[in-house]
Amino acid sequence: xxxxxxxxxxxxxxxxxxxxxxxxxxxxxxxxxxxxxxxxxxxxxxxxxxxxxxxxxxxxxxxxxxxxxxxxxxxxxxxxxxxxxxxxxxxxxxxxxxxxxxxxxxxxxxxxxxxxxxxxxxxxxxxxxxxxxxxxxxxxxxxxxxxxxxxxxxxxxxxxxxxxxxxxxxxxxxxxxxxxxxxxxxxxxxxxxxxxxxxxxxxxxxxxxxxxxxxxxxxxxxxxxxxxxxxxxxxxxxxxxxxxxxxxxxxxxxxxxxxxxxxxxxxxxxxxxxxxxxxxxxxxxxxxxxxxxx
Numbered sequence: 001x002x003x004x005x006x007x008x009x010x011x012x013x014x015x016x017x018x019x020x021x022x023x024x025x026x027x028x029x030x031x032x033x034x035x036x037x038x039x040x041x042x043x044x045x046x047x048x049x050x051x052x053x054x055x056x057x058x059x060x061x062x063x064x065x066x067x068x069x070x071x072x073x074x075x076x077x078x079x080x081x082x083x084x085x086x087x088x089x090x091x092x093x094x095x096x097x098x099x100x101x102x103x104x105x106x107x108x109x110x111x112x113x114x115x116x117x118x119x120x121x122x123x124x125x126x127x128x129x130x131x132x133x134x135x136x137x138x139x140x141x142x143x144x145x146x147x148x149x150x151x152x153x154x155x156x157x158x159x160x161x162x163x164x165x166x167x168x169x170x171x172x173x174x175x176x177x178x179x180x181x182x183x184x185x186x187x188x189x190x191x192x193x194x195x196x197x198x199x200x201x202x203x204x205x206x207x208x209x210x211x212x213x214x215x216x217x218x219x220x221x222x223x224x225x226x227x228x229x230x231x232x233x234x235x236x237x238x239x240x241x242x243x244x245x246x247x248x249x250x251x252x253x254x255x256x257x258x259x260x261x262x263x264x265x266x267x268x269x270x271x272x273x274x275x276x277x278x279x280x281x282x283x284x285x286x287x288x289x290x291x292x293x294x
Contacts, residue, residue: 002057003207006030006043006088007064011166012107016062016200023204028054045087050095060103060207061096063088069132070171073256078131085139093146093153104146105154105206110192110218112136112157115263118190122270123157123214130259140214152212159192159218159267161199162281162291168260169232169291176232182242184249187226189264192218195281195290205277216269223284225264235288 003020007013008029020027028041030050035042043050045065067084071077089106096104113121114128127133140155147153160168175181194217202217223231233240249257269277281287 001059001207002026002028003060003062004028004030004041004055004058004092005062005064006092007066007107010064011161011163011196012199012203013064015196016064016203019200019204020207025207028058043091045091046083048087048091050091052095052099055095055099058096058099058101060105061092061101062203063092063104063106066107069256069260070167071256072254073131082135082138085135086142089139089142090145093143093151096146096151097149101151103152103154103207104143105203106139106143106156108136108139108155108157110157110159110216110265110267111259111263112140113265113267115189115259116265119266121216121265121267123216124270130263131255132259152210154206154212155214156199156202156206156217157214157267158199159194159216159222159265161196162193162287163196163294164291165294172232173236176229176236176238176240179238180242181229181233181238181240182244183224183226183229183240184244184261185225185246187224187229187243189225189262190222190266191225191228192216192222192265192267193228193284193287194218195279195287196294197290198279198281201280202272202277205272205275209275211271211275213271215271216267217272218267218269219279219282219284219287220269220273221283222266222268225261228284231284231288234285235292 065088067080111132229240
């Protein structure tokens with residue numbers, strides 16, 4: 001099928017695009033600079049601009065766009081984080097509607113559930129409180145024009161993506177390699193994680209299978225921060241016993257550190273499993289091994 005992808009150069013998109021092409025799909029990448037390649041189309045979500053001249057016959061849109069969460073959450077940064085997600089989702093939703101596309105897949109996060117301690121969370125669980133939860137709720141709501149037109153919309157609620165090229169694991173690796181890594185806070189908060197190959201496979205699966213709505217893209221085996229640290233230590237053969245106190249996380253990272261590192265979600269991928277999706281790295285040790293080998 002003809003698939004339009006935003007955020008194609010990011011952590012997911014850089015692997016998803018070649019994977020889709022290898023599967024025989026025709027992929028068009030949305031770029032913010034002047035389009036220079038035949039497979040590129042320029043857009044400016046903040047201005048509501050998208051050149052649709054190359055998009056006739058597009059059957060699916062994949063939205064991977066969004067400002068990096070890995071920055072200090074000033075007022076300006078929070079506004080950028082929110083608008084970069086709602087504006088892109090809204091523009092792609094209306095474009096998918098206007099072009100008669102069948103599917104819209106949108107990246108999101110398990111942070112929509114807020115801080116839930118030991119509660120087991122599936123896609124039917126209510127969203128929670130906090131900045132990230134607010135951002136994800138507004139982002140999912142921005143796809144309403146597509147849903148109203150009968151477009152099949154999927155909102156992926158992704159966990160911590162294991163990759164040494166970006167995200168939490170990328171930031172933690174240097175400390176663990178020096179032997180000064182360990183659990184964050186009290187180590188009891190749940191970290192829902194997922195391998196990058198499984199995230200990419202989930203997007204391909206959703207393109208070809210009739211699932212819709214919220215979809216948790218998390219391993220079926222979430223772990224605590226303490227278990228995560230121990231698994232990373234095992235993978236690189238380094239100790240993982242030096243905890244990072246919660247007060248230090250708040251002092252260094254501010255509000256972002258509290259929500260991203262100290263909040264916890266024990267999210268399970270109920271809809272993917274019910275639809276027959278199989279995880280290639282279902283355990284944290286397998287996920288760590290794959291992430292460090294890629």
